[in-house]
Amino acid sequence: ITEVQTVRKFIIDTDVGGDDAAALVMALREPSIEILGITTLGGNVPIENTTKNALQAVEECGRDVPVYMGCAKPLMRDLITADNVHGKDGMGDCGLIHPTRKPEKMHAVEFILETVAANPDEVEIVALGPVSNIALAIMKDRETMKKVKHIWSMGTSGFGAGNITPVAEFNVFVDAESYSVMLNSGIPMTIAGFDLCLGDAAFTPDELDELMISPLGRFIAEGNRVKLGFNEKLTGIPFVDLPDAVAMAAALYPEVVTEAITAHCYCCTKETATYGQVIIYDIAKPFSVKYDIPETFTKVVKSIDPALFKARLKKSLGINSEWR
Numbered sequence: 001i002t003e004v005q006t007v008r009k010f011i012i013d014t015d016v017g018g019d020d021a022a023a024l025v026m027a028l029r030e031p032s033i034e035i036l037g038i039t040t041l042g043g044n045v046p047i048e049n050t051t052k053n054a055l056q057a058v059e060e061c062g063r064d065v066p067v068y069m070g071c072a073k074p075l076m077r078d079l080i081t082a083d084n085v086h087g088k089d090g091m092g093d094c095g096l097i098h099p100t101r102k103p104e105k106m107h108a109v110e111f112i113l114e115t116v117a118a119n120p121d122e123v124e125i126v127a128l129g130p131v132s133n134i135a136l137a138i139m140k141d142r143e144t145m146k147k148v149k150h151i152w153s154m155g156t157s158g159f160g161a162g163n164i165t166p167v168a169e170f171n172v173f174v175d176a177e178s179y180s181v182m183l184n185s186g187i188p189m190t191i192a193g194f195d196l197c198l199g200d201a202a203f204t205p206d207e208l209d210e211l212m213i214s215p216l217g218r219f220i221a222e223g224n225r226v227k228l229g230f231n232e233k234l235t236g237i238p239f240v241d242l243p244d245a246v247a248m249a250a251a252l253y254p255e256v257v258t259e260a261i262t263a264h265c266y267c268c269t270k271e272t273a274t275y276g277q278v279i280i281y282d283i284a285k286p287f288s289v290k291y292d293i294p295e296t297f298t299k300v301v302k303s304i305d306p307a308l309f310k311a312r313l314k315k316s317l318g319i320n321s322e323w324r
Contacts, residue, residue, distance in 0.1 A: 008033045009122050010251075011112060013070075015043025015129030015171075016053035017086035018224035019197075019241070022313060023128055023154075023248035024054065025216055028061035029316040030252055036115050036123065038067045039108035042079045043129040043174055045090035047072045050129075053090050055099035060219050067101075070108025071132035074175035082170060085230045091223040112137045113144050120147040126251050127153045127182075128244040130171050135178030138185050151189045154247035155179060156265070156278040158193020159302060168276030169194045172267065176276040180267040183278075183294060190299040191265065191278075192247035200306035201246060202239040207310075214318040242313075249309045250301055256309050259302040264293050 010033050014020045027035055038058070040051045047069060054067045073079040087093035104111070112133065116123050125148055127134055138145045155171045162168040172179045183189070203211075208228065211217035224240045232238035249256045264281040268274040280300055281293055314320070 008124060009119055010035050011037055011039060011115060011123055011125045013039045013041070013108070013125055013127045013129065013131070013133050014050065014054060014244070015041055015045070016050045016057065017044035017082065017090040018092060018220070018227055019244040020044070020128045021053060021057050021091060021223050022220045022242050023126075023244040024057040025061060025220065026245060026248045026252060026313060026316040027126070028058065028063050028065065033252070035063075035065045036119075037111055038065055039070050039112060039133050040067060040103070041070045041108070041129060041133050042072045042081070043171065044082045044086050045088070046079070046081065049090050049097075051103050052097050052099050055101050055103065056091075056097050059099055059101065060216060067103045068106055068108040068111045069103050071136060074130060074132050074178065075135060076177050077175065080174055085227055087226040092225045094222050094225065096219060096223055108133045109137045109140065113141050116147050117144050121149050123148055124150045124152065124251070126248060127151060127155070128247065130174040130178065131155070131182045132175045132178045135175070135181035138181055142185070146186060148187045151182065151187050152247060152251035153182070153189060153191045154244045156191055156193045156280075158191075158195035158300065159280070160193070160195030160198070162277070163194050165276065167274055172278060173276030176267050176269045179278070180269055183265050183267055183298065184296055186296050190250065190260070190301065192243070192250045192301045194243050196301060196304050197241040197243040197246045201304065201309055202241045203310075205238050208240055211314070211317060211319065217314075217317040217319050220317060245313055246304060246309060249312055250304065253308075253312055256304050256312065257301050258305050260299050261302055262297055263300050264290075264296065265298045265300070266292050266294055
């Protein structure tokens, strides 16, 4: 008897810059999942550009996946972008983005709610940017959103330092109020923090050049050249971190994750200096005092296998023996 493999159903919510594009390609090239739709929002760059970048990634992969535009800005604040990291277009400002398709007319939040309602307890959402769309969907129809099977979030600084303030990671910092709504929603959730994409998981200039061997690899390598220069100017070391691709790998390939803990996660929204910080209360540790601890449980990835992550990404980019 042949065992029937169940195809997983994904919605990918994203503010497409270079690292989001790498994550999208991984998902678009993975046969074990069905991408029901890609929803976009303002984040790394304004929503008009994140949407074009999503459409371009879909075309590069030769897929027919609908793209829906959502929140242009955070729910309660003005938009902060990271075009200094990703380029004005979000993909390295090197002429990569020229999609022939247009986004769908339905708003992303309506699409999310309609799709979850039609597929109860089956839809997994991979959140690669600020979570304004997800929070708005929860606020609009909490009962429907409780039928989401799982949320995979690239957010928080994990167990390391922040990348936009000493304690806050960009995706959360852009719209911490929305991240707090998501954390307290009760939806099963796994978080992959920014700390996971550094060190051996980051790409060196030589490793980035190696990606140029395939068309999809060239799309990702060129789309992250501005980030390479940004990191070198910031730290003195040229490297490309791909936090969204790491989060996508965690969602697609359980074997990439080597350690994860169960925690209560609290998102700071009140104190200016800690805005966007996510405090991780490991339930295995007996803290004597816990401030504002939420009732919900969240999985937080603590470590990954960097070599396996890179191998999975390269395979999705078509870099294997056939290309050599």
